[in-house]
Amino acid sequence: MNRIKLAGLLILIGISQFILLLKIAEFRYPNYSVANNYISDLGVGPVAYIFNTSIILLGILGLIASYLLYELDKIFSILLFISSLGVAGVGLFPENTGILHVISSLITFLFTGITAIYSYKIENTHAKYIWPILGIISLTSLTLLATKNYLGLGPGGIERMIVYPIFIWLIGISITIQNQ
Numbered sequence: 001m002n003r004i005k006l007a008g009l010l011i012l013i014g015i016s017q018f019i020l021l022l023k024i025a026e027f028r029y030p031n032y033s034v035a036n037n038y039i040s041d042l043g044v045g046p047v048a049y050i051f052n053t054s055i056i057l058l059g060i061l062g063l064i065a066s067y068l069l070y071e072l073d074k075i076f077s078i079l080l081f082i083s084s085l086g087v088a089g090v091g092l093f094p095e096n097t098g099i100l101h102v103i104s105s106l107i108t109f110l111f112t113g114i115t116a117i118y119s120y121k122i123e124n125t126h127a128k129y130i131w132p133i134l135g136i137i138s139l140t141s142l143t144l145l146a147t148k149n150y151l152g153l154g155p156g157g158i159e160r161m162i163v164y165p166i167f168i169w170l171i172g173i174s175i176t177i178q179n180q
Helices: 003-028 039-043 048-068 074-092 099-121 126-146 154-178
Strands: none
Touching (some): 003 048, 003 154, 039 048, 039 074, 039 154, 048 074, 074 099, 099 126, 099 154, 126 154
């Protein structure tokens, strides 16, 4: 397996395990509401070990993938690296650590959206038109969250409008990368 295919596989493993363990953490957290609770609420309390371990693993796999992808596209690799640092930071600095968590979350949300938009450059299928749309949805939702315009979804719901498009993009782009 070459470096690029391995990078795609690592991204797919990372996002798959995170989505599954995120859902498990949501189910196991008492009285958790996807509408009213932030995702990072899972990083403190009874399911913190599940959430923090899973998101740190996602970040580490993204960091390794970004290194392996440097030859494919330097800018994409750098954007993925910054995003992955933010992702790992969310787990290393849980919500109760204050500003370090806020900075990690902002880096994650901002740079994953930008990376999704930029990824049209490495996509060789018609999906190249979908990835920027998902990035724009994510960044628009970040703006809505920052301005407390929840569109009736609650703070947790609008936060998921930041991350769910990125989940879709990561699964799709990981497959594209594996087919390079």
